Amino acid sequence: MTKPWGLHPQVALxxxxxxxxxxxxxxxxxxxxxxxxxxELVRSLGEHDSAAAAIDxxxxxxxxxxxxxxxxxxxxxxxxxxx
Amino acid sequence: xxxxxxxxxxxxxxxxxxxxxxxxxELTYACNLACIHCLSSSGRRDPDELSTAEAKALIxxxxxxxxxxxxxxxGEPMVRSDFFELIDHCVAKGVGVKFSTNGTRLTKEKAARLxxxxxxxxxxxxxxxDAVTNDAIRGPGSFDAAITAMENLYEAGFGEFKISVVMTxxxxxxxxxxxxxxxxxxxxxxxxxxRPSGRGAxxxxxxxxxxxxxxxxxxxxxxxxxxxxxxxFFHLSALGDPLDGLNLCGAGRVVCLIDPVGxxxxxxxxxxxxxxxxxxxSEGGFTTVWxxxxxxxxxxxxxxxxxxxxxxxxxxxxxxxxxxxxxxGLPLDGPDPECVLGHGESALTSVPVTLRPAQGxxxxxxxxxxxxx
Numbered sequence: 001m002t003k004p005w006g007l008h009p010q011v012a013l014x015x016x017x018x019x020x021x022x023x024x025x026x027x028x029x030x031x032x033x034x035x036x037x038x039x040e041l042v043r044s045l046g047e048h049d050s051a052a053a054a055i056d057x058x059x060x061x062x063x064x065x066x067x068x069x070x071x072x073x074x075x076x077x078x079x080x081x082x083x
Numbered sequence: 084x085x086x087x088x089x090x091x092x093x094x095x096x097x098x099x100x101x102x103x104x105x106x107x108x109e110l111t112y113a114c115n116l117a118c119i120h121c122l123s124s125s126g127r128r129d130p131d132e133l134s135t136a137e138a139k140a141l142i143x144x145x146x147x148x149x150x151x152x153x154x155x156x157x158g159e160p161m162v163r164s165d166f167f168e169l170i171d172h173c174v175a176k177g178v179g180v181k182f183s184t185n186g187t188r189l190t191k192e193k194a195a196r197l198x199x200x201x202x203x204x205x206x207x208x209x210x211x212x213d214a215v216t217n218d219a220i221r222g223p224g225s226f227d228a229a230i231t232a233m234e235n236l237y238e239a240g241f242g243e244f245k246i247s248v249v250m251t252x253x254x255x256x257x258x259x260x261x262x263x264x265x266x267x268x269x270x271x272x273x274x275x276x277x278r279p280s281g282r283g284a285x286x287x288x289x290x291x292x293x294x295x296x297x298x299x300x301x302x303x304x305x306x307x308x309x310x311x312x313x314x315x316f317f318h319l320s321a322l323g324d325p326l327d328g329l330n331l332c333g334a335g336r337v338v339c340l341i342d343p344v345g346x347x348x349x350x351x352x353x354x355x356x357x358x359x360x361x362x363x364x365s366e367g368g369f370t371t372v373w374x375x376x377x378x379x380x381x382x383x384x385x386x387x388x389x390x391x392x393x394x395x396x397x398x399x400x401x402x403x404x405x406x407x408x409x410x411x412g413l414p415l416d417g418p419d420p421e422c423v424l425g426h427g428e429s430a431l432t433s434v435p436v437t438l439r440p441a442q443g444x445x446x447x448x449x450x451x452x453x454x455x456x
Contacts, residue, residue: 012177014102014149018095021104023151025202028179030104030151032092 001068005054005075006046006083015039022079031077038070042080093329096337099383102148102373104337105313107351110138110169111158111343112446116185118210118221120249120283120290123342123354125158126448131344135165137364141341142169144369145178152179152202156351158343158446161188167196174202183208183247185225186232194235198242206245206273207232212260216253220290237268245311247273250300251290258303262310273311274304276318278352279410279420284442287411297423298322318403318419321396332405335360335382339373342444347372349382352406355443389416396424403427412439 007013010026019033020042033039041058048054051071059067074080113128114121133141145153153173160166161184170180179202186207189197197203209229211217217226236244246265248254254261258274265272279287292300301319304310304326314328329337334349341347345363348354360379361372373379391397402408403419411420412434418426 012149012151014151016095016100017098018092021100021149021151025151025177025179028152028202028204034092 001052001055001071002050004049004083005051005071005080007042008078008081011079013039013043022074024078027078029077031074031079033074033079038067041067041071042074045080046083093331096329096331096333097383097385099336099379102150102370103339105154105333106145106150106339106341107154107156108141108341109156109158109343109351110160110166111163112444113162114157114159114185114448115162115187116159116222116225117448118282119286120210120220120251120277120281121447122278122281122283122352123158124281124442124445124447127446128158129344129444129446133343133345133363135168137345138165138169139172141345141363141369142172142176142178144363145173146176148370148373150178152181155180155182157183159185159188161193170200170203174200180204181206181245184232185221186229187225189232189235191235191239194232194239194241197236198239204245205236205241206247207236207270208247208249209261209264210249210251211254212257212264216257219253220251233264233268233270242269244268244270245273246270247275249275249277250292251277252292252296253290255292255296255300258300262307271309271311273313274300274316275313276315276404276407278404278406279439280352280406281354281442282447284410284439288436291421294423294425294428297421301326301423318400318407318421319423321400321423325399330399331401332403334358334405335379339379341369347376349378350406352404353409355409355440357409357440387416389414390430391416391418391426394418394424394426410440410442 011022011024014021019035020039022031045054055067111128111132112125114125117126160182173180181204183206207229209217210220214226248261261272277291301322308327316326317330320326320330338350339347340351347360349358360376363369388397391402405415407420408415413430418430420427420431
């Protein structure tokens with residue numbers, strides 16, 4: 001969380017009412033981002049020096065753990081990663 | 084707002100999406116085989132088929148809609164002379180390709196070309212693990228041709244292609260052999276459900292699995308989450324734990340079909356006027372059909388569980404497959420004809436075969452076809 005993160009270069013996001021679809025052209029896997037704030041956070045990762053800073057800028061402190069979990073899940077599926 | 088609204092995704096999908104997740108595009112009704120369960124009653128090319136320019140414009144539209152991949156089928160897509168031109172155009176526009184083929188045209192040369200193309204997945208169809216079982220459905224010589232195509236892909240270093248099998252009463256006993264064939268070629272196995280659609284309507288009674296086989300298949304799939312199913316067996320989820328996937332009829336919600344003449348249907352299994360939403364050649368193109376057609380709008384409205392409302396398994400199976408109900412003459416808000424609890428079988432006895440709806444377009448060849456190059 002202390003490193004600069006961003007959307008994986010082979011991933012495209014498609015906005016949907018529930019959040020977004022993320023498609024990884026390398027692994028050819030589709031991943032669902034299940035809320036609009038999470039999509040906003042993922043899109044903003046590249047503008048911050050660390051994932052933690054991106055979370056600070058958008059997420060309410062009480063909800064922090066759930067967003068960290070969501071980012072970790074997206075990192076596992078290579079939707080996001082260290083820049 | 085919570086970050087993960089788990090469990091609600093299926094409900095959101097029921098309301099529809101900006102664009103489909105699973106778009107099937109049948110490039111042609113022409114086919115050099117005449118499989119007895121063909122969903123699209125393919126054989127003869129339709130003279131009104133989309134031209135190369137129209138097909139490319141449609142691909143451009145898919146790219147604008149961020150449709151990340153398209154499932155290409157037919158007919159036999161490789162018989163179109165512009166086949167490679169179209170898949171190259173897809174890839175160039177960021178629309179990945181998964182295409183289904185009978186393998187008869189998949190020579191060593193074409194296998195090498197496919198192996199050199201990124202973002203293309205190939206799916207070779209067989210419906211038996213040996214020539215006798217397979218050719219009874221797909222025609223003489225079709226098993227050997229498919230195996231040759233697999234060898235060609237394997238030798239070309241294509242990587243993990245897919246072997247696609249429609250599950251029937253005759254081939255479910257061979258299910259482990261399909262797994263062995265896939266392992267031999269480093270392929271991934273994909274099993275899908277037989278539908279009473281197209282020529283499948285004429286053969287469904289003889290080919291569809293028995294209840295005992297459905298239970299066997301369910302257990303087999305539960306034990307093998309790596310086997311692909313295209314989410315096609317969600318009616319089996321009423322047997323217990325849900326199978327992998329959305330477990331939802333995606334017709335007009337996350338799924339649709341574009342046929343060779345540009346007609347848009349709710350799913351690949353309902354090529355029938357009742358499920359035709361529009362045509363990509365009309366003003367506004369595919370986007371308007373997907374987002375605004377009356378048919379798709381109605382499919383996204385909450386549906387009634389109908390006769391299934393009192394069944395404790397409705398949440399698991401969602402009443403099953405719309406196409407299977409429609410073409411066997413059952414009400415759409417009742418049980419699937421292959422309901423694992425047997426409700427479909429009893430419903431079927433009240434519908435004489437003669438009262439099943441007629442199929443839509445028929446492009447079957449008028450003369451018997453032989454397989455071969």
